[in-house]
Amino acid sequence: MVNLRTVERDQLLLMSSSDWLPPDHLAWFIVDVAAELDLSGFYPSLRTDGRGGASYDPGVALDVLLYSYCAGERSSRRIVQRLCEYVAFRVIAANQQPDHATLARFRHRH
Numbered sequence: 001m002v003n004l005r006t007v008e009r010d011q012l013l014l015m016s017s018s019d020w021l022p023p024d025h026l027a028w029f030i031v032d033v034a035a036e037l038d039l040s041g042f043y044p045s046l047r048t049d050g051r052g053g054a055s056y057d058p059g060v061a062l063d064v065l066l067y068s069y070c071a072g073e074r075s076s077r078r079i080v081q082r083l084c085e086y087v088a089f090r091v092i093a094a095n096q097q098p099d100h101a102t103l104a105r106f107r108h109r110h
Contacts, residue, residue, distance in 0.1 A: 030070065
């Protein structure tokens with residue numbers, strides 16, 4: 001009988017994000033540096049009238065773009081693809097999936 005590891009895809013995302021990447025990974029550096037920035041200038045552009053869906057946190061959008069630029073990726077569509085496919089991008093985005101238009105609007109506004 002073949003000795004195989006049990007496959008439990010339902011359990012895949014229950015790990016802490018700190019277990020996904022080594023402590024010295026660039027993604028953690030970006031998160032730490034961006035956490036020190038004053039992001040108050042980003043918030044006035046968000047809707048406050050209660051209409052529309054909830055906004056993505058500007059800090060997450062900034063983290064995603066900074067990490068993407070450091071990784072050599074500038075295309076909003078390819079960034080979104082990487083948010084689905086690459087662990088470091090998932091970690092940097094806090095497992096959120098903004099679409100390409102959201103990232104492009106954020107980049108254009110700020």
